[in-house]
Amino acid sequence: MSPAPSFASALAQNFLGQSPAWYKQSIVFFLLLNPLCLWLAGPVLTGWLLIAEFIFTLAMALKCYPLLPGGLLAIEALLLGLTTPDALYAEVEHNLPVILLLMFMVAGIYFMKNLLLVTFTNILVRIRSKYLLALTFSMTAAFLSAFLDALTVTAVIISVAVGFYSVYHKVASGKGYQQSDHNHGSDHEVIELHRQDLDTFRAFLRSLLMHGAVGTALGGVCTMVGEPQNLLIAKVAGWDFATFFHLMKPVSMPVLAAGLLTCVLLEKLRWFGYGAKLPKPVLAVLKEFADAEKARRNKPQQMALVIQMLAAVILIFGLAFHIAEVGLIGLLVIILIAAMNGVTDEHQIGKAFTEALPFTALLVVFFAVVAVIHQQHLFSPVINWVLSLPTEQQPGMFFIANGVLSMISDNVFVATVYISEIQQSLTAGDISREHFDRLAIAINTGTNLPSVATPNGQAAFLFLLTSAIAPLVRLSYGRMVIMALPYTLVLSITGLLSVIYLL
16 A cells, blocks of 8 residues: 655645646746745846746646646746736736727627627538638638637637537547447547548648647737737727727738738648648538528527627627727627527626636736836837837837747737837837837737737637547647648748838
């Protein structure tokens, strides 16, 4: 009989849960190193060390959600006096519209999921041409992400993919698609005759998921609600919805065209894991399933879809004319859809907030690190160096600097740091308002476009990689990076050239 574990070993086992031992040891090492560094080297070097450690937690997000280790680092920064609770509160207060966006807009779109599911389902089973299907998926994801939350759009695409995958997996295992007790995560029961079709179907879904995820980035860069950092930048710059779209057009529209062209070429040339077509036996099963689902939809369910459609129209017009802060428009959508569709149970409503609140909490941790940067003036030398360059070179340099950091870190954090720094330069009179706008455009596009390179930069990509569909269709971290590579090159180069020559 093995001896009972000690309290120390139990604490070590509980600390950060299922994260690898080396990761836990790294976080403990950081927490012990920071006070020593503050004592020996001072607050500035310790601040830079804290940033590197925090970026490490973002880059290792698959090992542990960054809120926990990043939060521990932020708490330690407050205890060490690298920043103050008042400075953190000031950052939160200044960025309240972004927090409202994450809390209410993401939850509001949750109530539109059925409408979005029907939309993507019809696209999948009605369009026969693979390149046209991929293009439609990407364009639809781009359009929706320009007005809705990219995470929610990605979640809907994942739901459609999981649903259709499980349907065909049942049939491939010799069962009816109505059967409920089936494990679609195991291939043990798959009939050999269907195995090739199943593998091709996986490749088909992988390509659509990647096209859809990139589509959310293409649309997300266009409007102030497309990504959380967009609203943050718009708030600092004082832009409304129409102004944001107009200012981003010189970069966002060429990038959108280049991205959609890349989508078509990848499917035509069958490079980087794209080009797989939907096998005819799979299509027949999926079409039969979709028709059966449509036939089962009763009048109340049809009316619920109509209400969701009307709410979507109200949402788009509300954003376009800026009738209120974006987060409050999201709350309006929640109330309208929940009331008209009879969603009255508190727990049922609460499910809508489960996707948004963890990231909202993480954003507050971002603000703690930003407060350290401001209080210790860490980025001032870098910003001053860039601002010392010839004026025409500065937007391109900001695009590159933000792009590189956003590939390995979270783009919301990167945008928060840079937009705050150039706002200080504007307030101090070091740059003109016109030049501030150009730099803000470069920061927004730089954090949105090159970040598709890895799941670390784009929340939608990370969400896809950690979702239920990823292991089913064999979508690993490495495969995602390879499939994103052509998009990364095209979007980054097009974005950089647009920033340099079109702004």
